[in-house]
Amino acid sequence: MVQDRTLGSRLFGAVNFTLLAIFALVTVLPFVHVVAGSFTTSAEMAVNKFVLIPKDWSIEAYRFVFSTSTLFRALAVSACVTVIGTLFSMLISSMMAYGLARRDLDGRRVLMFMVVFTMLFQGGLIPTFLVVKELGLVDTYAALVLPLAISAFNMIILRNFFQNIPEGLEESAKIDGCNDIGIFFRIVLPLSMPVIATVSLFYAVTYWNTYLSAILYLNDSKMWPIQVLLRQIVVLASGFDAGSSMDGEVPPPDQAVKMAVIVVATVPILIVYPFLQKHFAKGALVGSIKG
Amino acid sequence: MMDNTTAGRPLARSSSSSLWGRLSRNKLLYLMILPGLLYFLIFKYGPMFGLVIAFQNFKPSKGVMDSEWVGFEHFNRLFTEPDFLQILTNTLVLFGFSLLFYFPIPIILALMLNEVRSTGFKRLFQSLVYLPHFMSWVIIVSISYVMLTMDGGIINSLIESLGFDKVNFLLSSEWFRPTYVIQVIWREAGWGTIIYLAAMAAIDPQLYEAARMDGAGRLRQIWHITLPAIRSVIILLLILKIGDVLELGFEHVYLLLNSMNRDVAEIIDTYVYSVGIQQGKFSYSSAIGLFKSLIGLILVMLANRLAKKFGEEGVY
Numbered sequence: 286m287v288q289d290r291t292l293g294s295r296l297f298g299a300v301n302f303t304l305l306a307i308f309a310l311v312t313v314l315p316f317v318h319v320v321a322g323s324f325t326t327s328a329e330m331a332v333n334k335f336v337l338i339p340k341d342w343s344i345e346a347y348r349f350v351f352s353t354s355t356l357f358r359a360l361a362v363s364a365c366v367t368v369i370g371t372l373f374s375m376l377i378s379s380m381m382a383y384g385l386a387r388r389d390l391d392g393r394r395v396l397m398f399m400v401v402f403t404m405l406f407q408g409g410l411i412p413t414f415l416v417v418k419e420l421g422l423v424d425t426y427a428a429l430v431l432p433l434a435i436s437a438f439n440m441i442i443l444r445n446f447f448q449n450i451p452e453g454l455e456e457s458a459k460i461d462g463c464n465d466i467g468i469f470f471r472i473v474l475p476l477s478m479p480v481i482a483t484v485s486l487f488y489a490v491t492y493w494n495t496y497l498s499a500i501l502y503l504n505d506s507k508m509w510p511i512q513v514l515l516r517q518i519v520v521l522a523s524g525f526d527a528g529s530s531m532d533g534e535v536p537p538p539d540q541a542v543k544m545a546v547i548v549v550a551t552v553p554i555l556i557v558y559p560f561l562q563k564h565f566a567k568g569a570l571v572g573s574i575k576g
Numbered sequence: 577m578m579d580n581t582t583a584g585r586p587l588a589r590s591s592s593s594s595l596w597g598r599l600s601r602n603k604l605l606y607l608m609i610l611p612g613l614l615y616f617l618i619f620k621y622g623p624m625f626g627l628v629i630a631f632q633n634f635k636p637s638k639g640v641m642d643s644e645w646v647g648f649e650h651f652n653r654l655f656t657e658p659d660f661l662q663i664l665t666n667t668l669v670l671f672g673f674s675l676l677f678y679f680p681i682p683i684i685l686a687l688m689l690n691e692v693r694s695t696g697f698k699r700l701f702q703s704l705v706y707l708p709h710f711m712s713w714v715i716i717v718s719i720s721y722v723m724l725t726m727d728g729g730i731i732n733s734l735i736e737s738l739g740f741d742k743v744n745f746l747l748s749s750e751w752f753r754p755t756y757v758i759q760v761i762w763r764e765a766g767w768g769t770i771i772y773l774a775a776m777a778a779i780d781p782q783l784y785e786a787a788r789m790d791g792a793g794r795l796r797q798i799w800h801i802t803l804p805a806i807r808s809v810i811i812l813l814l815i816l817k818i819g820d821v822l823e824l825g826f827e828h829v830y831l832l833l834n835s836m837n838r839d840v841a842e843i844i845d846t847y848v849y850s851v852g853i854q855q856g857k858f859s860y861s862s863a864i865g866l867f868k869s870l871i872g873l874i875l876v877m878l879a880n881r882l883a884k885k886f887g888e889e890g891v892y
Contacts (some may be wrong), residue, residue, distance in 0.1 A: 378612065384608045
């Protein structure tokens with residue numbers, strides 16, 4: 286790298302570095318602004334619009350958003366859907382992926398083709414809606430989980446990982462009298478924890494971010510997950526139902542309140558993000574290159 | 577698939593290598609696949625079968641079997657409807673915007689990042705710019721909303737303090753497309769670099785070494801080594817993107833859509849939603865959806881053929 290130290294090269298490096306730093310800052314600043322704004326009093330917000338660090342820290346906005354049961358309920362719905370949905374999705378995706386990873390299975394090519402084809406062509410919004418409706422899932426939480434239970438992409442990531450597990454391990458377990466289900470749960474799964482963690486997080490993020498399914502299949506506002514409530518509060522400036530408020534009188538939410546709700550909906554993602562980041566690049570690559 | 581294990585000993589076939597034998601030996605594996613298979617049959621192939629209602633006057637009370645068949649009536653209606661031409665135009669223009677202004681950004685970012693020597697900075701940069709990808713569109717649009725609103729948003733305050741008039745970003749037709757594209761860049765550009773960075777990681781460092789010996793500067797190295805090395809990835813992603821021409825993200829556009837920007841923001845997906853779900857015209861909206869999927873499929877095949885003509889590998 287000795288030749289790299291020419292003036293032109295250094296200048297290039299400096300400009301390059303600066304531009305990238307600016308891009309990263311611009312990406313992150315909106316989040317910082319919203320977090321800072323959520324801890325600001327309305328009075329300070331009115332005077333000083335460019336908050337990145339609040340002068341007087343205030344939890345007024347959070348006290349307001351948690352003063353009614355509306356937000357708690359939406360958070361609980363999203364949390365339950367995320368936990369149950371992720372467990373269910375992982376169970377059926379990884380079992381299917383393991384079956385399709387086994388080279389001695391007849392029909393695995395046809396089954397794989399069936400899965401991949403759904404990535405290229407789909408029935409679309411209305412026919413899917415009608416299927417869910419016919420099954421009687423409208424206005425049930427199952428409608429947020431079942432129609433999205435398997436992502437073909439995630440299933441293929443799992444399958445590719447399982448395929449690379451040495452077959453000898455499975456063979457020896459079989460000789461010890463273990464059946465296929467036993468091999469899967471006792472040998473394959475423990476060896477696959479990195480990919481299981483990655484794909485679980487992918488599913489969890491999807492379920493936490495569920496919006497479309499909720500507006501399609503849930504008519505009752507009491508069943509709303511956090512994303513639907515968030516949109517209601519921020520964009521439509523409503524959503525806190527007066528009935529459950531303590532004083533019965535609900536003013537339209539101001540900037541700090543909106544920001545507080547955004548932060549509440551974002552925090553779970555921020556918590557899992559470091560874990561996601563550790564594995565996802567690898568996971569995403571395995572899927573996109575081999576899939 | 578070649579069955580290598582039995583090929584070597586064709587005479588010694590035990591009962592378990594007959595088809596029935598293998599099926600019953602693997603019955604537990606099939607049992608494990610079954611729930612997933614049912615999912616795909618019900619929620620993916622069910623709706624595909626359900627597309628037949630595009631050729632019917634589907635009435636939920638009668639069901640798919642007893643509804644009246646009308647052939648291509650809904651498709652004919654599609655092309656005579658002035659609304660639909662407008663919506664098709666909106667869809668194509670929005671796609672053009674995103675192709676022109678979004679598609680090159682991850683490539684440029686990846687090229688720039690590839691030139692950074694410090695792994696610490698690289699890693700920090702990646703942690704920061706991948707983050708928005710995991711936020712829902714509701715969160716992305718909500719953050720934009722509180723920043724862009726005329727009612728105390730930071731951007732309009734900034735514009736005002738510089739002595740200009742406030743801009744109604746959220747409720748105007750002319751700002752819809754720029755807002756859409758900027759949000760796509762914000763959420764996806766960082767994440768989009770992953771695949772290019774992976775392709776760049778596979779480049780032999782000796783190539784750069786040799787280029788430096790020949791006196792090539794860093795820009796020339798990018799132009800003659802890095803870009804050609806990721807060319808097939810770029811083309812691959814371009815093909816996939818073109819196949820997605822009508823796939824602009826229902827949630828994203830729906831969240832930005834309002835009565836003030838409907839003339840440019842109504843795209844095929846949002847139109848299907850409002851005609852199908854809100855007005856209950858199931859057959860007509862399914863016909864629109866089918867039309868959209870078919871165009872996507874045809875475009876991907878055309879783009880693929882074009883890529884092969886120019887000596888690239890293509891997707892399939």
